[in-house]
Every structure is written in structure tokens, then in C-alpha cells.
Amino acid sequence: MDKVRSSAVDMLVEIEKGGAYSTILFNKYVQKYDFSDQDRGLLTELVYGTLQHKLTIDEYLSDFVKKPQKVQPWVMNLLRISVYQKVYLDRIPDHAIIFESVEIAKKRGHQGVVKFVNGVLRSFQRATLKDLTKIKPDIKRISVMYSMPEWLVELLVKQFGLEEAEVIAESVLTAPSVSLRMQDPNADRDAVIESLIKQGMEVVPSVVSPLGIRILNGSITKTQEFQNGEVTIQDESSMLVAPVGNLKASDQVLDTCSAPGGKTTHMASYLAASQGGKVVALDIHDHKIALINQNVKRLHVEDRVDARKLDARCAAEEFGEETFDAIYVDAPCSGLGLMRRKPDIKYTKKYQDMEQLHKIQVEILNSVAKLVKKGGRLIYSTCTLSNIENNLTVMDFLASHTDFAIDPIVELDYLNESLQENGTIQILPNYYYTDGFFICRLVRI
Template sequence: MPMNNKKNKAIRHSVRYLAVTILESVEKEGAYSNILLNKVIQSEQLSPKDAGLLTEIVYGVIQRKMTLDYGLSTFVKDPKKIDSWVNNLLRVSAYQMAYLSKIPDHAILFDAVEIAKSKGHVGISQYVNGVLRNVQRSGLRDWKEIANAKKRISVGASMPKWMVTYFIEKIGFEETEKLAFSLLEDPFVSIRVQSPDMTREEVLATLKAEGYDVEPSPLSPVGIRIHGGKIADSDLFKNGDITIQDESSQLVAPVGALSKDSVVLDSCAAPGGKTTHMAAYLSAEAHGKVIALDVYEHKIALIEQNANRLHVADRIETKVLDAKEAGKAFAPESFDVIYVDAPCSGLGLMRRKPEIKYVKCAQDFLDLHKEQTEILNSVAPLLKKGGRLVYSTCTLTTEENQMTVHTFIENHDDFTILPIDSAILDKKSLTPEGFVQIFPHDYGTDGFFIGCMKKEK
């Protein structure tokens, strides 16, 4: 029997129905969870409470998808025979039952059955009800009882086994375990002090006076962590004195050792967080400027928007251009410093974008290594003698980080690796070669890599 229209319409606008819909789009269409969440929250005009619950469920289910599937495997014998939306409905329900203690089971079960009726039929709703009643009685299958250590990390942290194996080979078992489980922790918002007229201590004091729960970053000397309060509502944010940026990426601009009159190329610039940080070191009066490149017009618009808000538009010039074509667009030795924040697999962002865990493969690392090398080769002739080439990624793989730098150095005898000064950051994140390598579990930030090279001749 079909649901009556009024009841059907109500359930289709419920948080749990919306969560299933978003998860379907992420899984089937490769949509980005953060972008889709923002769109749905706006289009549905959700209250802050409902928006918070929707965000918690969506991120929670994606972060723990493999854990949930293992937990449900006692009751769901062959998930491949079930429509994907049914699997997502079961995950959404099981996640709330296992991890959200404030939500009563009866509310979860009621909505699950109604969603199943709305999207399917009575038979499916009975099946969903049966599975969830079993979960309620017996609990989810316990991943901690898995004997094989690699599989236990893989299922418990919801990280594909091949990726667990990859990291064990690179950083060892204990560090891999810390890394994998750290990705289940909630990310926090961090900001960078942009204003040259305010110290970090002054910004901290002002934000605390406004009621924000804040602390200084243990990683970035200009960074602040926000633990409570919507920072975009702050007067400091509106006035362009601060900007949202992950702490690890705040370390990139200082590595260039910029002077007020530096002419800088930011070859992969969008959305402009690092670009505006570079511009903060420059002076328009001294003819310092950053030329910021991106391949997309709408991303260039983001850079310009950020530059205007942060009062550095007079030092930033934007250009729609593929970084691999930069060598054809500018004269040799045009720049004092060149930054390449290269396209990468993004594994350092797995806490913020958990779907990354399930869509990447080892071949991606090698394909991206090739693209990164092409970009470095393209921009190398544009750097003045004695200039710095700063290479960075938001990933954790050797192929995209150390291997890319070494491949470039091997093919350019006029460049040498310039070890990054330990004064910039904590020594524990500096490799023996002088690269910065930050893992998400080191400080609770995004993972990041920075290498610096100098053009000697």
C-alpha cells in the first residue's frame, strides 16, 4: 500500500532521508560530501540543529562505512544483492544506533521504515525493520575481535586494506594505526592571522572577548584553532584581519622567504588561501606581486574574492592558465620565487573528505607524480638564479612527494634541495633531507608535504 502524499512528502524532507540521498550521490556519482551537504542544507533551509545532525550522520557514515558494513554483516548476508540505497539506509540507521547515544532507537527505526516505504515498498520496509531490530537486540558485529592485525585496522578505522598495507610499508605499523584511527576524529576549523597590524595574541584576546573558544596553533605561528563559535560571523573575519586556512598549509608561504619587492608565481593557486598569505609579505609600493594561476574561471573568481576581502588585491594578479603551460606564457627568469601547490591524491584531507579513502588507488599516485613533474619542468625556466621553488601537496604518499622532488632534481642540475629551516616549525615534522612531512595524527591537522629547491645557476 503506497504512503499517503502528506506523509511521503514529510519523510522526503527529513534529515535521515536527506542523508541517504547525499550518501547515494557520493557513492554513485563521485560527488563531494562537503559541497553536497552545503547545497542540501541551503536548499532545504534546515535549522542549525538539523543541519548539524545531517552533517554528523553523513560524515560519520562515510568515515565508518567499512566498520558499519562489517558490523551489519551478521544480519545482511549479501549486501551486493540489495539496492545501494537500502545499504545506505541501513548504514545511516546503524551509525545512529551505535554512535549517537542521544537519539532514541524508536525514532531511528520509525524513520528507517518510513524511508523504506517511500523509496521502495512494504517488503523492503519489513526487511529493513527486521535487520535493525536484530541490531537493537544483539548490537553490531565487533571488529575488535578480528585476529588479523591489518584487517583489524582496516575494518576498525574503515581504511581499505591495500592502503593500510601501503602505509605500514612507509611509516610502520604503529604510526599507520595512529594515522588510520585519527581520521575518525572530528576536524576543527583553524584560522590564519592576515592583518600585519595585529599579533596572534591580540587576535586571540579579541576572539575570546567575542565569546569564541580558541587556542593558538601548536604548528603554525600565525594559526589559531576554533573550538566553538561560527568564525565567519566575527568582525575580524568580516574585516579581513583573519581567514580560514588549515594550519599545515599556513607553513607554505614562509618557506619562500619573501621580500617586500618579490615577484612571485603561484602556479596552482585556487582558492587563494596560500596566495593571500604570500601577498601579506609583499608591498605594492615596492612593486611586489603574486601572479596566481588556475585553469578555471570560477576558481580565479574565488582567488579574487579572497584577495579583496583580505585587502591584498593590489599585490595579486590572476590569470586563467594551466600551470603546465606556464613556460610558454612568461619570459625566462621572470620570478624571484615560484610556488607549486601541485594536484595530488589528497590523502592528507581524508579527515575532512572521508570519501577519498574509497576512491583512490595506488596507480593514481604514479599518474599524479607524472603530472606534478610536468608542472615543475614547465615553471623551472621561469625562476631567477638564486630563486626558490617551493613544492607542496596535501597528500602523504612518497610517489607524489619525495619521489617528485628527486625526479625533478635528477633532471635539473641547476637546482638543489634547500633544507627547510627548523625555525619555521617543530623539528619532528622535518625529514632528514629537510622536507616538511606532516601526517594528520601528528597535530590533528590536514596532512601536508613541503619541499624547497634553489636555482643555483
């Protein structure tokens, strides 16, 4: 039996149940079967590709599977990966797709299941692909064409308008890029790029962050820069967060939601232990504290980072008033800005999640407000697109904290389409094909 396709089916079933994140599952299956690089590539393609286009695939299947809710989950997902290969991949012949799927059905199911799978796929193979552009109304058309739940399409339309919402929905179907951040803010990016190219990498400078390098091709973990801790993997949008804190070498910094530590190590790069500069990095899970410390060690900033297990909402009980020059709240959020990288987010999140997260975000901001020195900075950021978690959270906080005000992030004016009227940053996934991100800088008056 084809282990790759069978594993893809199992992973999709587990994700559909809501019992696992795709990234964690992927690593589990790769370790279990010790897949080759080629097989890992196919598994990635099948799982993430099918997830990205799931609602579109289901629309294509709807003419051939009349009652999908009565079909066993593994059978439905077997059909989905088969249709994905047929519609979106051109290197796998139709006969091979059907043969492999039928073989999996034979191993897993009875003869009736085998006939069902074979019949559906052969009927689909003979049929003309449905024209999705004719679907009405627009909300449903966008939902089906770009595989995004209707409630989420409605949210994007309400916030950004119909045309922009459709562009966003289409953009998150593109493959995510991998990018690097230079750990030394004073490093020569051109020299690093030249060195990486000499080692067989295909890279270009980021247009989003002056410290960023986008990888087009190659294995970064084998390069001397990665192994020496000179560069680390981080999305270009999130590289903007640490610098907007305008950190000085001697600053006392609190990173309230710090795992896995990418932004923490970036903050630490602006500090000097010899001048007393330090980042206190918080998280509520032991294994995430271990991950932060692992990244801190790899990037050689152990002398400037103190990782502690603590719920950020309890920070006021742990630290004295006006302790920190800068506090960063990279808040727990719905993660809608990560849909390109984590397509399962589209199907697992609900609007009610955002309302609950909004409350938690405001609680964290309230908890740390008194810990900021007068004249100090409070940086609020999320990797989501929803206004309820972004501007509304900031407005709710400011309504009860008149000693804070938005400090416009004018230094990022080269990202002019991302700079909002109130001085906050909202990067949409279609702007630079990075993660969607929101950043607000507040100052204590």
C-alpha cells in the same frame, strides 16, 4: 518523512556513485531544504560520520545483510546511517532510530523493503556488537576497525610501519578542527585572540603556525576580524607554505595552482605593491579564478595579486626565463592528508591515481624550473601522505635538474617530528590533528 535522514541517504548514494564531492553536495541540500542550524548539525553528523565509519559499519551489517551488492543503494545507505546512530551516537534512542528508518522505507519502497529494513535493524539491536580487535591479519583488522581500504592501509604500513599506520588511521576518524590565519604577518596574535574571545568565540593559539588560531567553538564569520579581512579560514599545516619562501616586499612570485586563494593571499601579505611586489596566481578554471579574486578582495591584497587562467604546465610558454624570485607549486594530488575533513577520499582514490598525479606534478615542476631566478626558491607542497607524490616527485625532478637543490626547512625545527632527514616537511594527521601536508623548498643554484 524525516527530511534530514532522507537527505543523508540521498547524499550518501550520490557520493557512492562517485558523482559528487561531499562538501558541494552538503551545500546543495542545505540550500534546497533551508535546514535550521540544528538540522544542519544532524545532517553533517549523519553524512560525515557514516562516511568516516563506512567499512566498519558494513562489517557490523555483514551478519544481517548476506548479499549487500543486491540491496538497492538507498536501502543500504539507510541501514548504514541507522547503524551509525546506534553505534556512535548516544543521544538518539534505538526505538527512534528504527521508527524513522522504517518510515523512510515506507515512503520509498514496497512492503518487502519495509520488512527487510525493520528486520535487519531489530536483529542488529538485539545482537552483541562484534569484536573487531580479533580480526586477522593486521592489515584487514586496521582496515575494518578504522574504515580504511586495505590498499591504503598497506601503503601507510609500507611507508610508516604498522604501528604508525594504525595511529594515522585512527586519527583521521576524529573531527576536523577549524583554524584561522591572521592576514597581517605582523599582527599581535594574543590581541586578536583576546578580541575574538570577547565576541563569544572559544579559541586557542596554533602550535603549528605562529599566525594560526584554532577555533574550539563559535561562529567566526560574524566576528569583526573576519568581516574586515583581518583573518581567514585556513588549515594550520597549509599556513606554513607561504613563509618558507622567505619572501621580500619586492619579490615577483608565481603561484601555479592557486585556487581557492588561501595561500595566494598569504604570499601577498609579505609583499608591498609600492615596491613592485606581486603574485601571479594561476588556475585552469574560470569559476576558480573568480574565487581567488573574491578572496583577494576580501583580504585587501588586490594591488599585489594578478589572477590568470592558465595551465601551470604551460607556464614556460607564458613567462620569460628567470622571471620569478619564488615559485610555489601546491600541486594537484590525491588529497590523502585531508581524509579527516573529506572522508569520501578514502573510498574514491586508487593507487593508480597517485601514479598519474606524480607525472602531472613532475610536468609542472619541469615547466616552471627555468622561470626561477638563480638563487630563487621553488616551493613544492601537497596535502597528501603518499611518498610517490612527495619525496619521489622531488627526487625525479632533481634527477633532471642539477641546477636545483633541496634547501632544508630548518626554521621549522619546532615541528621536529615532521622534519625529515632530507630537510623536507611531512606532517602526518596524527601529529597535530591538522591536515596531512608535505613541503619541500628547492633553491636554484
